[in-house]
Amino acid sequence: MEVYHASTVVVDFPDTKHSRAYLDFGPGFYVTTLQDQAVKYGARFTNRGKDAILNIYNLADNLSKWKVVKFERYDEAWLDFVTECRQGRVVGDYDVVIGGIANDKVFRTVDLYFAGDISKEECLSRLIFEEPNNQICIRSQQVLDECLIFQSSHRL
Secondary structure (H helix, E strand, O other): OEEEEEEOOOOOOOOOOOOOOOOOOOOOEEEEOOHHHHHHHHHHHHOOOOOOEEEEEEEOOOOOOOOEEEOOOOOHHHHHHHHHHHOOOOOOOOOEEEEOOOOHHHHHHHHHHHOOOOOHHHHHHHHOOOOOOOEEEEOOHHHHHHHEEEEEEEEO
16 A cells, blocks of 8 residues: 655655654654645645655555554544553554544644543543544554555655
8 A cells, every 4th residue: 555754855764763752653653545644744844944755655455464553533542542652651562553643633632631621531522523534653663674665755
């Protein structure tokens, strides 16, 4: 399957070493199956006067030999996972984590929950109306090396 990663540089050899902490699914190399989502993320760079590069890869369709967790919707399991990861704790020993990203609208709700301004139940009741977008966090360098093949890149 074709996946995308926006950056300020061409990333033809992705790795897990350069990941930031405190992300939705913890440290790893993040891609999405949604090109528009990656392009919108790239706008964050161009809005700050930086180059934005859309990197395009082929990700193996069959990841069955790896430890994968997939969140189908914004639910309590997703919220608990993201809460832990955003506090810097790595949850599970998963090679790949798939699920919705905390975009601006979702993040505002999640941020209210993190701050203690709304309960978990209120947070989940607000998130139930949101259509999950898509992010794939590849946490294992071995998965990157064996399953992700760089195809091309172009400036946004």
